[in-house]
Amino acid sequence: MTRIGRVLRRTSIDELPQLWNVLVGDMSLVGPRAQALFMQIDGDLIFEALGDYPARHRVLPGITGWAQVNGSRGEVDTLEKGARRTELDLWYIKNWSLWLDLLILMRTAFGGFLNFNAD
DSSP states (O other): OOHHHHHHHHTTGGGTTHHHHHHTTSOEEESOOOOOTTOEETTEEHHHHSTTGGGGGGSOOEEEOHHHHTTOOSOOOSHHHHHHHHHHHHHHHHTOOHHHHHHHHHHIIIIISOOTTOO
């Protein structure tokens, strides 16, 4: 990774092009992060290993979300990380409200995007 790429990733400036996807209706500002349904972790398909995983695909993916502002950000390379992110995403879907979206956007704006441990 180049120095510029590292700065772009750590400050999440690389997420800005996704605003186009929001404008055309393919994404939402807030929602579960987009992940492949047939993603594999430790040789297992994630949707088979985590029974509730496909439910997170019933809503539009978001640029930011409940999982991200609660520390579940970056690569999902273990079943534990996948289970934690899925748990947070499903909690968000079940408890969705305009106020929750506003809270997530505020937490993202004031610290959620700046992450020195981002992948």
